[in-house]
Amino acid sequence: MALCKRRGFIFPSSEIYGGVGSTYDYGHYGVLLKNNVKAEWWRSMLQERDDIVAIDSAIIQHPRVWEASGHLAGFTDPLVDCRTCKLRFRADKLGDAQCGRKPSKRPGEGPDCELTDAREFNLMFETHVGPVVDSASVAYLRPETAQGIFINFKNVLQFARMKPPFGIAQIGKSFRNEITTGNFIFRTREFEQMEMEFFVPPAEAERWHQHWMDERMRWYTDLGIRPDNLMLRPHGADELSHYSSATSDLEYRFPMGFSELEGIANRGDFDLTQHAQHSGEKLEYFDQQTKERYVPHVIEPAAGVDRAMLAFIVDAYDTEEVEGRQRTVLRLHPRIAPVKVAVLPLVSKEGMPERAREIFESVRGRIPAEFDEGGSIGKRYRRQDEIGTPWGVTVDGQTLEDDTVTLRDRDSLEQVRVPVDGLADALEVRLTEPWRSPKLSD
Numbered sequence: 520m521a522l523c524k525r526r527g528f529i530f531p532s533s534e535i536y537g538g539v540g541s542t543y544d545y546g547h548y549g550v551l552l553k554n555n556v557k558a559e560w561w562r563s564m565l566q567e568r569d570d571i572v573a574i575d576s577a578i579i580q581h582p583r584v585w586e587a588s589g590h591l592a593g594f595t596d597p598l599v600d601c602r603t604c605k606l607r608f609r610a611d612k613l614g615d616a617q618c619g620r621k622p623s624k625r626p627g628e629g630p631d632c633e634l635t636d637a638r639e640f641n642l643m644f645e646t647h648v649g650p651v652v653d654s655a656s657v658a659y660l661r662p663e664t665a666q667g668i669f670i671n672f673k674n675v676l677q678f679a680r681m682k683p684p685f686g687i688a689q690i691g692k693s694f695r696n697e698i699t700t701g702n703f704i705f706r707t708r709e710f711e712q713m714e715m716e717f718f719v720p721p722a723e724a725e726r727w728h729q730h731w732m733d734e735r736m737r738w739y740t741d742l743g744i745r746p747d748n749l750m751l752r753p754h755g756a757d758e759l760s761h762y763s764s765a766t767s768d769l770e771y772r773f774p775m776g777f778s779e780l781e782g783i784a785n786r787g788d789f790d791l792t793q794h795a796q797h798s799g800e801k802l803e804y805f806d807q808q809t810k811e812r813y814v815p816h817v818i819e820p821a822a823g824v825d826r827a828m829l830a831f832i833v834d835a836y837d838t839e840e841v842e843g844r845q846r847t848v849l850r851l852h853p854r855i856a857p858v859k860v861a862v863l864p865l866v867s868k869e870g871m872p873e874r875a876r877e878i879f880e881s882v883r884g885r886i887p888a889e890f891d892e893g894g895s896i897g898k899r900y901r902r903q904d905e906i907g908t909p910w911g912v913t914v915d916g917q918t919l920e921d922d923t924v925t926l927r928d929r930d931s932l933e934q935v936r937v938p939v940d941g942l943a944d945a946l947e948v949r950l951t952e953p954w955r956s957p958k959l960s961d
């Protein structure tokens with residue numbers, strides 16, 4: 520968290536007014552990292568396949584959407600209050616919660632509080648549309664992006680002429696009035712989701728559920744997450760949502776323990792059937808060839824952008840001693856690193872800054888680059904290590920003689936001499952090469 524703030528990834532929101540709990544703003548490198556995470560998700564959904572299309576639906580939808588989806592009645596968490604310390608907790612997540620007055624018992628045993636009985640608390644944020652605040656104007660900020668996909672099923676079917684199996688994918692903000700937030704950006708009230716609804720013939724649902732569990736696992740490991748830190752945990756019967764016949768949580772070993780990173784659910788025909796009933800529209804597929812009419816079943820991989828970012832940062836964070844000095848480094852996969860290459864003059868004289876600036880300008884159109892001339896070279900390398908920049912190009916005295924530069928590798932610290940001519944090509948090649956975390960033991 521300290522690194523995220525120090526290096527401009529993530530700031531506590533409204534800090535100059537004393538802050539608002541569990542709300543964060545993303546700074547420059549946070550925006551770049553987040554954009555890269557989202558771009559990689561889009562790449563895996565759209566570019567690498569041809570059976571998924573994109574959608575971007577509204578945050579405020581017709582209130583009946585939430586009636587049909589079951590959120591109005593059932594999107595609740597059990598809330599308990601403490602009679603003495605007055606804190607509020609989620610009854611199903613008491614684990615490491617702490618009482619506000621009494622020192623805690625052993626970790627994981629829950630707070631030593633005098634708890635009330637649990638009552639159900641709806642997590643949807645309510646608002647009013649238009650100038651009149653009455654029951655007719657009630658609307659909700661969407662608590663998930665998924666429903667925006669289901670209500671567009673018919674549009675997409677007609678427009679894209681898709682045939683099951685096919686998917687509709689969306690990235691966007693969601694809002695939940697969580698009872699307890701915390702663990703940095705792990706659980707906040709405003710967050711971004713990356714959700715895809717995959718519509719399949721009912722008989723193929725199980726196979727596609729397995730397919731998406733494998734695919735989503737591969738996405739995280741391809742982007743450098745160490746496999747030992749990931750786990751698929753099937754929901755027990757008591758955990759399953761009302762709509763789901765099977766759900767597995769893809770969990771990551773966060774510093775507070777294994778916790779959900781993404782849910783991959785087999786939702787059956789629940790959503791389309793509900794929306795068909797509530798809207799009066801037919802939401803089904805008619806197969807012209809077999810003359811078969813059916814309501815597709817739905818497989819849903821639902822991920823959080825912020826949680827994914829947290830996992831990438833945690834997994835990449837490393838410290839080591841190099842020549843007697845401590846170094847902090849984010850060993851991010853180059854494809855998600857905010858900046859790919861830093862172009863640095865060795866010293867701020869003898870024409871080196873000017874030449875470095877020219878080189879920077881020649882590569883930045885091809886690959887995200889940064890030019891940095893302030894401070895000692897050691898300090899500048901450390902700064903780039905901390906924001907996870909995989910390569911550093913240094914312009915020195917020799918550059919001015921033979922037009923070569925040193926190319927420094929963030930992880931191995933190896934430095935090789937390469938010609939300026941063809942530098943952008945060489946960096947682009949490196950960016951497409953397979954990568955594995957240097958934190959993995961062989």
Ligand code: ATP
Nearest residue numbers: 697705706707710712779780781782821822823826
């Ligand atoms: P949890 O059990 O942690 O509350 P959930 O099962 O309610 O999560 P889903 O409804 O399946 O979550 O949402 C899909 C994904 O959206 C989650 O896996 C997570 O990555 C992200 N997400 C959900 N709620 C939050 C939140 N409050 N803050 C950040 N990300 C969230």
